[in-house]
Amino acid sequence: MRTIAFVCSSVLTLVLIWALNKSWGSLPPLGKLLSPQHGFWQNAESVNRDFSAQIILPGLAKNVEVWEDERLVPHIFAETENDAAYVLGYLHARDRLWQMEVQTMASAGRLCEILGPGLLERDRLKRRQGMVYGAQNSLKAIERDPVQKAYLDAYTRGVNTYINGLRSRSLPLEYKLLNYHPEPWSNLKTALLIKYMADDLAGAANDLEYTNARRYFSEQDVEQMFPDFTDTLDPIIPAGTPYPAPTKRAVRPADSVLYRDQENLRFRIQKPDPDNGSNNWAVAGSRTRSGAPILSNDPHLGLNLPSLWYEVQLQTPTMNVYGVSLPGAPGVLIGFNDDIAWGITNGSEDVKDYYRMQFRNGKSQYLFNGTYRNAELRVEEIKIKGQASYFDTVAYTVWGPVMFDNTFPDTTTGSGFLAVRWKAHDGTNELATFYHLNRARNYDEYLAALQYFTCPAQNFLFASKTGDIALWHNGEYPLRWKDQGKYIMPGWDSTYAWQGYIPRGEVPHIRNPERGYLNSANQHPTDSTYPYHLYGIYDLYRGKRINEALAPMRGITPEHMMALQNDNKNLFAATALPFLLNNLNESSLRPNLREWYDTLRRWDYVQSPASNAATVFNLWWEEFEKEIWKDDFANKDGAVLELPQSKTTLLWLLRDSAMHFVDDRTTPQVETLPDIVLRSFSRMAIPARKALREGKLAFGKFRGTNINHLAGLPAFSRAGLYTGGGTHIVNATKLRHGPSWKMVVQLGQRTEAYGIYPGGQSGNPGSKYYDNSVDDWTAGKYYPIKVFSRSDKGKYKIIFRNS
Structure with a gap:
């Protein structure tokens, strides 16, 4: 009997050991995860942990001293540039290794490897978008510069020194939960991280949506829906600034007829947040209490934990710089040194164009200028956790990769072959800009640093202790004629190619303006007198509000600038709400709608967390836009379409309150603007009343x-x-x-x-x-x-x- 009991208990023990060390579905091996010696317990960090240490980094030229402050910000003191990069790589890995790796895997289309088959379409998209291709091209550019290569090599060595010293018990928690191990870092991973940011800031384009719109709406309506210029402008470079005659011009094809694509495009992809952007502004010493310039910057991006940024100070004999770095890349991206400060906002230009291709023999050959060329076929192996790999063949053309075809993203909705020409595919060295900015001492050195930065285009704001303030709308902008790149173009005709770039000295820029301040908030960079065509999706009201606040200010302090960064005034609402209320027949409101009318009428347009009116207004505008556009954009046979921007809708209605899209085509009667305003107001009241009952009407609770x-x-x-x-x-x-x-x-x-x-x-x-x-x-x-x-x-x- 004892023998039977012993055998049974032994078998049970072996089964438990086997079960606890095996992955079950999305669960990691529970034995390892729950192990006191190796599992998640080891990631619980004492609140009194002492981070002081002496660490061996083989290959350092000299010892490096680091002081970490009460927020764990490292202040790195090194005798050589490369030693500083080496130590920064080590500290980035110590504090943010999993984040660094997962972001580069997302960029490379490798998330299926760690997160499973649910992300296959996303990984295929990144492969077809040419993210690795662009990173490889940029890495070649970086490594052609021996100084930049040595700097990046040192950073990569620091990351790998930390990785090589990891034991299973000290792995970041996410590796344990997802049951995998970090792989060695490489210079290519840093290049992929830069392309990750390029995708976030310069990866959007509406060519497909606008092309479809031309099939369903008149040319006049499309121009009104998606204008190149917004009616009311407060541009980055002050309106009225004179521009010299252009030294280059884009030449339109001889037939002078814009190609009209006939396909019904159904390709739908997730795009970056349209509000990816930022604010920055600088005020001259003539406007400040101290007599010194003040520079402010707040980049607007997706909010995640761990956070995108990592604070750091780097000091060597040639630099003393403080700011935020990007874990996975060396240097400070936004910050200041002993002489200057700089900040960046997104330029918001469209630098991605799509070309209709004609292929034969599958994906092997495409038509170009009357003859067929061989495509470069890249077979992408997408590894999938728990499954066999997926193989996808991507054809590369003279323009770039074929992003969409009848096998992607959905075989039932394919619309032929579309290749993509994207500025981020080019071999560029954006890291060099930050390397030189970290060490820059004046305007000339700031300007010299910017020459390396081409994509994503950014507004680089500058201030110096010598009193200069300046801004360059910096990047390489394709030289295009009007509407080139706004719609799909014929990929078999080279006359539709970009014809170079706007000359560097002629991109919008300004130094020491007479008004004593500069501001960029993703608004249009210039007024309509600028001689080159820039096309993008621009904001309007943030820039106007910043200028509105700065214009009367004198005796400015840093506290004033912090208050302005936290400003909640909604200028869009200040324009839209009076317009809506003026078209709302107050006498026709039922008693249960009066409370919402009174709430809005008393609003000061400050979208604070405690504001009930802010919630009501946003609900109303959302319902109002649906009433204007839903009938016109519905039932289009699956075609991908883009609604006009809210500012476009508002400004159009301010010009023409009887514009024909006001009428609801699904009803027999002809609706007027007051009809639509009342209908949307009534529909707004339903979610508003529900939020009020639940105690969540305050904006900070309703949205948060x-x-x-x-x-x-x-x-x-x-x-x-x-x-x-x-x-x-x-x-x-x-x-x-x-x-x-x-x-x-x-x-x-x-x-x-x-x-x-x-x-x-x-x-x-x-x-x-x-x-x-x-x-x-x-x-x-x-x-x-x-x-x-x-x-x-x-x-x-x-x-x-x-x-």
Whole structure:
């Protein structure tokens, strides 16, 4: 009997060991995950952990000293540039390794490897978009510069030194949960990270949607729906600025008839958030209390944990720079040094065009200028967790990869072959811009640094201790004639190619304007007198609000600038709401609608978290836009279409309140604008009343903000943050999007700086430094930034030695 019991218990033990060390579906091996010695327990970090250490980094030229402050911001003191990069790579990996890797895997179309088959279509899209292709081209450009190559090599060596020292118990928690291990870092991964940002900021294009619109609407309507210029302009370069005659011109094809694609395009892809952008502005010393320039910047991007940015100070004999870095890349991207400060906002230009291709023999040959050329066929192996690999063949043409064909994204809705020409595919070296900006001392050196930055186009704002303020709408902009690239073009005709780029010296820029301030908030860069064609999706109201606030200001302090970054005034609502109320027949309102009318009539247009009126207005405008457009954009045989921007709809109606889209074509009667306004107001009341009953009508409760973990794990996210702001507002905070870093720098004799981002330095959810800044960010607070000297001491001291 004892023998039987022993055998049974032994078998049960073996079965348990086997079961606990096996993955079950999406679950990791529970034995390893729950192990006290190796599992998630090891990621619980003591609140009193001492980060001080002495660490061996083989190959350092000299010892490097690092002080980490009370927020775990490292202040790195190195004797050589490459040693600084080496140590930064190590610290990035120590604090953000999983984030670094998952973002580059997302860029390369490799998420299926770790997250399973549900992301196959997304991975296929990134392969067909040519993300790795573009990264490979950029890496060649980086490594042609021996200084840049050595700098990036040193950074990569630092990442890999940390990875090589990892043991299973010290793996970041996400690796344990997803049951995989980090792979070695490479210079290509850094290039992929840069393309990840290019995709986020310059990856959108509406060529397909606009091409479809031309099939369903008149040319006049399409021009009104998707104008190149918004009616009311407050551009980055002040209106009325004279521009010299262009030295280059785009030559339209001889037939002078724009190609009209006849296919009904049904390809639907997820695009970057249309509000990816930023604010930046600088005020001259003539307007400040101290007499020194002040520069402010807050980039608006998707909000995640771990946060996109990583604060750092780097000091060597040739630089002393502070700001935010991008984990996975060396250097400071936004920040200041002993002499200058700089900030960036998105240029918002469309630099992606689609070409209709004619293929024969499958994907092997395509027509170009009357003859057939061989396509370069790349077989993409997409590894899938728990399944066999998926193989996708991507054809590369003279334009670039064939992004869409009858096998992607859905075999039942394919519409022929479309190749993509994207500026981000070119071999460029954007990292060099930041390398040189980190060390720049004046306007000329700032300008020299910008020459390397081509995509994504950015507004690089500048201020210096010598008193200069300047801005360049910086990038390489295709030389195109009007409407070139707005619609699909014939890929068999080379006359539809880009004809070079706007000459560098003629891109929009300004230095020391007479008015004493500069501002870019993703609005159009120029007025209509600029001689080159720039096309993109631009904001209008944030830039207007910033200029409106700055114009009367004198005696400006950093506190004024922080208050402006947190400004919740909604200029779009200030234009739209009076228009709506003027077209609402008050006497026809039922008693149960009067409360909403009174709420809106009393609103000051400040979209604060406590505002009930902000919620009611946003619900009303949403219903109003549906009433205007839903009947006209419905039943189009699956064609992908884009609604006009809200500002376009509003400005059109202000010009012509009887425009024909007001009528609801699904009803027998002809609706007028007051009819639509009343109908949408009545429909708004349904969700508004529900929110009121549930105690969630205040805007910060109705919408609020969620900062989600990169893998979507709720336990590692911060949800329901009590925030105001939104689209069209200087405080651009939305549900999952907003100011990812806020910085204000006064460049006096002693630099005075403030900053904050919604997260923390650590990527470990078990660390107190994971989200320690979120509540202060939500409350609109800032941290004073202290730039350490070599004699200063922080909270933790790390010495990196070469042996």
